[in-house]
Amino acid sequence: MSRYKSTSHCYFLIGCLGINLAFLSYCQSRVLAQLTTFNPPTQIYRLAAPQVLTIPPLRQSEISPFGQSEAIAPSGNVSTPPHFNFLVTRELPRLWQMRVPLDQVGSLYATYELRGTNGSSNAVSSSHDANSAVRIIISPLPMVEISRDPYSKTAVIQGGVRLTMDLSNSKFAGEYLGNLTVTLNRH
Helix, strand or coil, X not given: CHHHHHHHHHHHHHHHHXXXXXXXXXXXXXXXXXXXXXXXXXXXXXXXXXXXXXXXXXXXXXXXXXXXXXXXXXXCCXXXXXXXXXXXXXXXXXXXXEEEEHHHHHHEEEEXXXXXXXXXXXXXXXXXXXXXXXXXXXXXXXXXXXXXXXXXXXXXXXEEEEEEEEHHHCCCCXXXXXXXXXXXXXX
């Protein structure tokens, strides 16, 4: 009887683990889809980009270089503050796409402007407290030609950004929001 309970218990645990893994995989794929999928542009000069861009939450390994805990040496000073990474970088290489005439592929460049919901420039602001903001440095990534149509004499280009988040002045954990504006210009 105890062997039957043990086997049944193992199947129950494996089933629960399988359900949890499936759920986690489903949630993760939704986040990735929000980052990278949108309808490719069909009209010339029409910018295609996700209307809501969700950046996955920061992981502990991005903030603490030592993992989950930090050990103190026997002769170490307990009053020494822990080490944290206050600059966290994320790359979003497929942020937007645009169809352009072939002869303009090399003559375009993108500019980016970020404003927190509280109006702060180059920052995102906390959804819980408008006075708490995270400064963000935006670095454009090179534009890439991803497809070419010789019949319409057009190409689809895409671009993105590298976001370097400065966490040193953030006061609250949680969701931070802002509006990112992408503008394409010609040289």
